[in-house]
Amino acid sequence: MTDHPTAQRAPAGSPTPDPTAGAIHGPTDVTGTGVGTSTAPVFTPSAVVASCVGFMLIGALQAFYGPAIPGLREEFGLSPSVAGLGLSAHFVGGVAGVLLFDRLYGRTGNRRILAASYLLMAVGSAGFAVAPNWPLALTAALLAGFGFGGIDYGLNQLFAVGFGHRSTAMLNVLNAHFGIGAILGPVLIAVVGAEHYPVVFLVFALANLPLLFCLRGVRDSPPRSPQPPGSPAPTGASTPADRALRSVLAVFVALYVLHVGIEAGVGGWEPTHLETVGHGAGVAATATSVYWLMMTVGRFLVAPIALRFSAQTIITVSCAGMTGCLLLAAVPDLAPFAYAGVGLFIAPIFPTGLPWLHRAAPHARRAGAVVIAASMMGGVAAGPALGKVIEWSGVRAVPLLLAAVSAVCLAATLWLTRATRPKPAR
Template sequence: MVRHSPRAPHAPAPVFTPMATAASCVGFVLIGVLQALYGPAIPALREDFGLSPSTAGLALSAHFVGGVAGVLLFDRLHGRIGNRRILAASYLLMAAGAAGFALAPNWPAALAAALLAGLGFGGIDYGLNQLFAVGFGRRSAAMLNILNAHFGIGAILGPALIGAVGAEHYPTVFLAFALVNLPLLLCLKGVRDKAPQPTGVTVPPAGPTPRTRSLVSVLAVFVALYVLHVGIEAGVGGWEPTHLETVGYGAGVAATATSVYWLMMTIGRFLVAPLALRFPAPAIIAVSCAGMTACLLLAAVPALAPYAYAGVGLFIAPVFPTGLPWLHRAAPSAGRAGALVIAASMAGGVAAGPSLGKVIEWSGIRAVPLLLAAVSAVCLAATLWLIRATRTAGAAPGH
């Protein structure tokens, strides 16, 4: 006797078709490229506009300010105008901003264009992370790691492109970037227009329960985790070369080791994707925070430092993408939670440089890995607190 499995009466359409999923990964390559283009273009920007180093660096700051604004703006709009229009507007803004930066007649116009490109960047970063976090069910953490690994590919390609053509030809690279965005608009028809609800979530009963903390406290600790871990990410990327040179390595070795750090972050996200199908997100993040804390402590030993920094890249890789599905399960009623932590992570990247720089002024360059290890230990403590705070009967996450 053949038994037929009952079919769901209203099986929802998938959030992404295979083509749209692939196009989303290409979109993340592009936002990685864009973020990484500004730094290598600084010498040419200084020459073209007569800028000091700090003034030229404002291009990346404008990009990040636009990114934070884009996350918050598009989060407010996505429930009203649909996912396809949000993503289409983001790609168009990013393309228009990149083209404007390439053709800007003066520095204020270039900064305005970088801000415009950042708006689109923030929309893509928020929109795709949000949809991947809720659109693949138990595979969401794995798919988010794959998506964000493509950002790393773009971040590696960006400086390579500038290096290949020469910094003086940065307008050509930015214009080419703007054009490459446009074909992705054709793939948006494969994106489900209405945002789905998080899957695999047990709605908590009304009123407080003995094993849950207040929603505000949970969100606050998630925000702290994201701000601090992005601060570590940016801090290692910014200060690793200086620290390695201070402890005796040559400039070439220091630069190569820093490139390996970013490469290991990209590889780590690909490697953790299959693990995210077997292990819960909280466990992965706890191991990641413990691992990066240990590696940062080892980086204080000069002979181990280049290898330890590579380990930091490997362990820090899963935190951002793996945490988003956990956040959606832990706070299903907080519709703005994803936007809040993504915007906070961008703010953490902006604040990391000057904040860490001030501390280093009195502690010295050799203390960089120990300072970052202390921050990483706080990330681990926050993760352990969240594991206890979000553990509820019948709602344990699994993959």
């Protein structure tokens, strides 16, 4: 099954196909009305590179807060739980940033939205570095989170609709750079020392500024999502089609919340589980690092695969493989390797699902913002929720609990595949 059926021969007298098809262009007629939209590239090559650097930065920013906790505790005299509120403030700001910038998408130029996001990240990070007290530091983390959410939403949205049939591949490349940043962030804190975290945040703030000059390579008007042939325009009335669309969106949200919960659950509980079943602390730490590394590698590996196979097929295989690996992780000797497999299989789900969502719900403009915000909330809620379940089930049950959640993700994917399958023409 592929995303891209063989093109049919044009009838005699029809216009010659655009020889630039496949370039980094938005679609020329995505509404089905025959009214063409701008064929200007959504991204120039330099803007694509800058966007990948931007995703490395937001990956690093998210990863800074945890390793900086010892320095924060020493600087402000905090308990571990209070010091951990820095990351919570970041995520709250991220969700708010996604929802706020979604309101501006289409009303304000893409360049202005992205520029404001980079500036908010820079100002918030600098403020976090120099804050004289903890309440101001939390406010700065919230501000940086706003910018984080704007970049996360803005670039994911534009990549999802701006590359035609290559959007799935490009989204996987983009999000792989997030993983690179998330791997490098803790390394930077470790090199300079947690007590010198302000230096890292200040350098991060300055690193955002050159990206502002690359925004000239981003098309200012947003491309529209591709619309499947024959899909009806929204009428405002509640129809069976509207109710079906709401069901599809609800299941997409569930898929995103649950799979990000698995991602965060493995990252948070893998070391504890591995030590509980008999592996040393060094093995547990290394295996957890490999898990995050495999997530990054998996997104690069799936980019060429996404040019041949549909999003439905990729996500179905990913959920099935993730479930199988989590079941294998219940075997102590196989657990470190199985968790690496989980990282490999879970990697494509987030970026691959967005183009599928845009194709399935072309009129639901806010769908992308809802699932991205939901994914952030899934990451926040996963820790406490899984912790409560583990209190009565025990740490050894972690992979089995996550495998059950993964099985729900697989069921949701199969349902979405059936629900979004194009209706045959009569």
